[in-house]
Amino acid sequence: MREKQIDKLKDYKYGFTTDIENIRAPKGLSKEVIEFISKAKKEPKWMLDWRMKAFERLKNLKEPNWQKPKYPKIDYQDIYYYSAPKSTSTKPKNIDELDPKLLETYKKLGIPLQEQQRLNGIAVDAVFDSVSVATTFKDKLNEVGVIFCSISEAIQKHPELVKKYIGSVIPLTDHYFATLNSAVFTDGSFVYIPPGVRCPMELSTYFRINASQTGQFERTLIIADKGSYVSYLEGCTAPMRDENQLHAANVELVALDDAEIKYSTVQNWYPGDENGKGGIYNFVTKRGLCKGTNSKISWTQVETGSAITWKYPSCVLQGDNSIGEFYSIAITNNYQKADTGTKMIHLGKNTKSKIISKGISAGFSDMTYRGLVDISSKAKNSRNYTQCDSLLMGNKCGAHTVPYIKNKNPESNIAHEATTSKISEEQLYYCQQRGLNPEEAVGLIVNGFCKEVLQQLPMEFAVEAQKLVGISLEGSVG
Amino acid sequence: MLKIKNLKADVESKSILNNFNLEIKPGEVHAIMGPNGSGKSTLSNILSGKKGYDVSGEILFENKNLFELETEERAHKGIFLAFQYPLEIPGVNTNIFLKTSLNAIKKARGEKELDAIEFLKLVKLKAKELKFDEEKLNRQLNVGFSGGEKKKNEILQMSILNPKLSILDETDSGLDIDALKIVADGVNSLRKKDNSFLIITHYQRLLDYIKPDYVHVLMNGHIIKSGGPELALELENKGYENFN
Ligand SMILES: Nc1ncnc2c1ncn2[C@@H]1O[C@H](COP(=O)(O)OP(=O)(O)O)[C@@H](O)[C@H]1O
Ligand SMILES: [Mg+2]
Numbered sequence: 001m002r003e004k005q006i007d008k009l010k011d012y013k014y015g016f017t018t019d020i021e022n023i024r025a026p027k028g029l030s031k032e033v034i035e036f037i038s039k040a041k042k043e044p045k046w047m048l049d050w051r052m053k054a055f056e057r058l059k060n061l062k063e064p065n066w067q068k069p070k071y072p073k074i075d076y077q078d079i080y081y082y083s084a085p086k087s088t089s090t091k092p093k094n095i096d097e098l099d100p101k102l103l104e105t106y107k108k109l110g111i112p113l114q115e116q117q118r119l120n121g122i123a124v125d126a127v128f129d130s131v132s133v134a135t136t137f138k139d140k141l142n143e144v145g146v147i148f149c150s151i152s153e154a155i156q157k158h159p160e161l162v163k164k165y166i167g168s169v170i171p172l173t174d175h176y177f178a179t180l181n182s183a184v185f186t187d188g189s190f191v192y193i194p195p196g197v198r199c200p201m202e203l204s205t206y207f208r209i210n211a212s213q214t215g216q217f218e219r220t221l222i223i224a225d226k227g228s229y230v231s232y233l234e235g236c237t238a239p240m241r242d243e244n245q246l247h248a249a250n251v252e253l254v255a256l257d258d259a260e261i262k263y264s265t266v267q268n269w270y271p272g273d274e275n276g277k278g279g280i281y282n283f284v285t286k287r288g289l290c291k292g293t294n295s296k297i298s299w300t301q302v303e304t305g306s307a308i309t310w311k312y313p314s315c316v317l318q319g320d321n322s323i324g325e326f327y328s329i330a331i332t333n334n335y336q337k338a339d340t341g342t343k344m345i346h347l348g349k350n351t352k353s354k355i356i357s358k359g360i361s362a363g364f365s366d367m368t369y370r371g372l373v374d375i376s377s378k379a380k381n382s383r384n385y386t387q388c389d390s391l392l393m394g395n396k397c398g399a400h401t402v403p404y405i406k407n408k409n410p411e412s413n414i415a416h417e418a419t420t421s422k423i424s425e426e427q428l429y430y431c432q433q434r435g436l437n438p439e440e441a442v443g444l445i446v447n448g449f450c451k452e453v454l455q456q457l458p459m460e461f462a463v464e465a466q467k468l469v470g471i472s473l474e475g476s477v478g
Numbered sequence: 479m480l481k482i483k484n485l486k487a488d489v490e491s492k493s494i495l496n497n498f499n500l501e502i503k504p505g506e507v508h509a510i511m512g513p514n515g516s517g518k519s520t521l522s523n524i525l526s527g528k529k530g531y532d533v534s535g536e537i538l539f540e541n542k543n544l545f546e547l548e549t550e551e552r553a554h555k556g557i558f559l560a561f562q563y564p565l566e567i568p569g570v571n572t573n574i575f576l577k578t579s580l581n582a583i584k585k586a587r588g589e590k591e592l593d594a595i596e597f598l599k600l601v602k603l604k605a606k607e608l609k610f611d612e613e614k615l616n617r618q619l620n621v622g623f624s625g626g627e628k629k630k631n632e633i634l635q636m637s638i639l640n641p642k643l644s645i646l647d648e649t650d651s652g653l654d655i656d657a658l659k660i661v662a663d664g665v666n667s668l669r670k671k672d673n674s675f676l677i678i679t680h681y682q683r684l685l686d687y688i689k690p691d692y693v694h695v696l697m698n699g700h701i702i703k704s705g706g707p708e709l710a711l712e713l714e715n716k717g718y719e720n721f722n
Binding site: 426 | 549550561567574578580586618
């Protein structure tokens, strides 16, 4: 029988580089570099002081190494901590004045920024390396009091809000990468939804790494005031390169009484080539605080990219009756590695959490679900439900489930279910006999497997995510 | 339509089929009967393109060398296999599976794909004809289906895909008499001047409802005798033991 040539190379269509003149901070991590960043962003003194405090603390911290995916030692003096297109150093007044190369880049990524081409009903903050280059629909959102801008702009224009909440969910000293981020963070988004307002559009940030040898240190802060609602989505891509690049983000969410934040991620950083060369190290700290009673935070993530994904979007359920949710699809192919999951910390009474995790591993990849459910003695009548499913393709990949459970409250209840399954040759043959090619067959089976999570995504993105799931597994059969 | 010449098939250096010859013309119904382990499923799998067999000889389907076509390409050309043991695919909705399959075939043929509404109309009609519980179509493919329901689901798929050559691998095994009649009705309603069938069975029972044009007895890796429907009765009376 004739075997068809199946292209083992993944079709990473975002792998291009934008040739643009940059302004960079001197290489390496130092007091001077932090001053450079703070100055470039025209920050007030309190912000620089805060960064310096983090930098001092960093000296006493060590990189964690309990994670499953190991990586070669990162030389922190060999990274550029700030790189921004030269044309953005005097911030253009409106989007039409933006460097055409930047506009072209976002258009190519499917995120047109100019007024007449914008995506309907979705406001976008576009972050390119270390700066936010544009934010769309700002004025329209302003009409209802919603603040959506880059964190750099928020530090200048809304210092009282930033001061109050930054570091309130992820303390300055939390752990090595979070502290590193606090010292050198560059850009990211800021969202404030005033009391009683239901944000009229989807908010989203698109992160693009472009410059080589550069780390990206995103900082995002979202505050939903009493009785408000917001749905936010982030997307990420990077060029194909032989080197590993670091993306170390801190994302903090705060939900006050009766407020709800829905945070979705479609992560498609460059995963490295089919031999495991290159790709992004995605080491991210994401944490939401359900500060008020009846508040709710829901994380949905579709993690298909990166050489190594290492993140646990978490919820601290402080307010009584608050709800935390985590829906995750993580896919690893070739030599990709992921160690991801969540932490649900129940502090308030009647708090509820739900974890639905779907891990798919193919090729020589390795996937770990790691999750903590911690119910404190005061969290009376609280509940958690966890479901962790793994799907293996082939027999050279790995899947591991590491649940940590701490229940200090006898009136509370934790339920955990886990399954592991495999796509069999017979199932593929059956689908092929019905006219599907192997890739379509895998796509169908995998989408069926992830359906519960895909359904959580905002409609506009669910279709894209579904396609991405198929593409990420390309070359893993045949 | 189908010409098999001097087919030889080995699995793990064990010979299963040898000197196997068969020709099926458009519109004909052929039945193959043979004892357990005689290679009936092997033949079905080789025709539909399952990998893992060492094969030689020639198989032409509409004058095209089948060995040059991938499994799905054979399906696009109109070959359908009703599996002896239909597979379960957890997470995949039966309706979605059926629609994806139908549209993949239509697309490959350059025909217009069906939208959700057109598809649902078609599937409702066919399900009703086959007395297939519609509610089951919203369940995961074959998960929790009884043996009979799985077999009926194969016939439902067959009648939706309307193949040129349908191979039924022991579809009748494990069916009660009512289900057997329904399956036979499904086949008979597809019987047209260009649609052919290869029906693999142990028992002549099914052939009471689907009148074959030819009956073949498969033993020792090839067809040892061919004849009309009366051959099935003879076989039933004598048994395979004494037939040789
Ligand atoms: N993958 C395989 N590996 C080893 N032996 C096989 C395999 N498939 C079939 N066989 C053997 O080939 C013979 C024919 O099998 P099969 O075609 O399933 O018979 P039937 O359908 O007529 O009962 C049997 O002896 C069976 O054990
Ligand atoms: Mg058989």
